[in-house]
Amino acid sequence: MTADEPPMIEVTDLVKNYGPVPALRGVSLGVAKGEVVVLIGPSGCGKSTLLRCLHLLEEPTSGTIRVGAQQLSFGGKAMALAGRKLAAYRARIGMVFQHFELFPHMTALQNVMEGPVTVKRMDRRTAAELGRGLLVKVGLAGKEESYPAQLSGGQAQRVAIARALAMSPEVMLFDEVTSALDPELVGEVLSVMRQLAEDGTTMIVVTHEMAFAHDIADHVLFMDGGAVAEHGPADDVLVRPGNPRTRAFLSRFHHATALRSAG
Amino acid sequence: MHYHWDLAMVLADTDRWWHGIGITLLYSVATVVGGIVIGVFCGLALLSPKRWLTLPLEAYVEVFRCTPLLIQIVWFYYALPILLNFSLPAWLAAGLGLTLYMGAFCTEIFRAGVMSIGRGQWQAGRAVGMTYAQLMRRIVLPQAVRRMIPPLVNQSITQLKNTALLYVVAVPDLMYTSSIITAETYRPLEVYTSAAVIYFIMLYPLTLFAKRLETRVDR
Secondary structure (H helix, E strand, C coil): CCCCCCCCEEEEEEEECCCCCCEEEEEEEECCCCEEEEEECCCCCCCHHHHHHHCCCCCEEEEEECCCCCEEECCCCCCCHHHHHHHHHHHCCEEEECCCCCCCCCHHHHHHHHHHHHHHCCCCCHHHHHHHHHHHHHHCCCCCCCCCCCCHHHHHHHHHHHHHHHHCCCEEEEEECCCCCHHHHHHHHHHHHHHHHHHHCCCCECCCCCHHHHHHHEEEEEEEEEEEHHHEEEEHHHHHHHHHHHHHHHHHHHHHHHEEEEE | CCCCCCCCHHCCCHHHHHHHHHHHHHHHHHHHHHHHHHHHHHHCCCCCCCCHHHHHHHHHHHHHHHCHHHHHHHHHHHHHHHCCCCCCCCHHCCCCHHHHHHHHHHHHHHHHHHCCHHHHHHHHHHCCCCCCHHHHHHHHHHHHHHHHHHHHHHHHHHHHHHHHHCCCHHCEEECCCCCHHHHHCHHHHHHHHHHHHHHHHHHHHHHHHHHHHHHHHHC
């Protein structure tokens, strides 16, 4: 990553309103190739909405998003993308959800193969090979034939990560992927994500795990009330926050963490 | 009571019984298949956000669900010809009524089946870059169809019994045949008991099948 290279993803003045209710009030951000950006903030601050807008699961109200060479402007009469073009855009971006959302009628391996086979028309043998490799990568060798109902939450979430990786996305979005897990299963998912970050995967991560955020983030954005309140290197935002709202938010977390380690 | 049962007499004309059974089965299968075809198309169309498309379909479903099937069959046979200025043959009027009635219920079964697949599954499919058609074919329908099968089997069982209404427009199904044989033999007890037993023999295995399906889907 060189400083003068334009960022791979650039978001400018992104606004999302739900009816009269603003969820994003003009958010801008840039993500360089190989960079890990972590979004933190109180619930309802718009961080998940931002991810969903990036993935066009929600159509932004106005603003622009650029991914690679593709520039999208919102706010016109028509949707920025629809049909096949929209699907093709989404295929370039991996998304992992809080509640895994594995396809329950498919085995772990079939879940991972589904995108390559159906969307990319990859032949089954190549896709199976790819899928097995990815399941090994997320530490699930031997679980290929298990159905989602037979997996623990941590295992299911790692299959979901492999499923997203199978599309070789240019960027991976993680939307509070450990929030629905039992505490003892959080670590296995975080360690997979840590490995991805070390491998140079471009990632945008929404999380409440502050220690983890500090470990993997190149850049941290603190969001509040639908806007970016503070951003900068992880050390600055998480350890020496300048904005009083960031400090207040983090102190609640430190308090909670202290309580947890005391209990 | 010293009633002397004479089953042999009423069952003597086996050809006519078989013919009645054949008509009943033919109407059951044909109207169930027709109803499912209607249900697939109308059910999927009902998922559209376009009101001009969904409004008439909703009206169709409610009209056929909220009026007695007997009235529908009689209406197609006796009333519709007045509007059209030509009469439908009895077999067609009754078939139309039975098919549209089954279609209304199948539409609801399909719509409900697809709706029962959560938003998260749709989003997960979109997240790997699927188009609407791919999403339907690979993710939504395979899961929805499993949930639709038990109610479809139940509705088909009801439909087979409903074919007995063919009687009112003189289509020679099992029920109508029974009434003819009764008129000839003056033995309603033997005839209608036999007919009931035949319906039971056709349907009981189906209900067992439906029960097995339901436990399998629950798993």
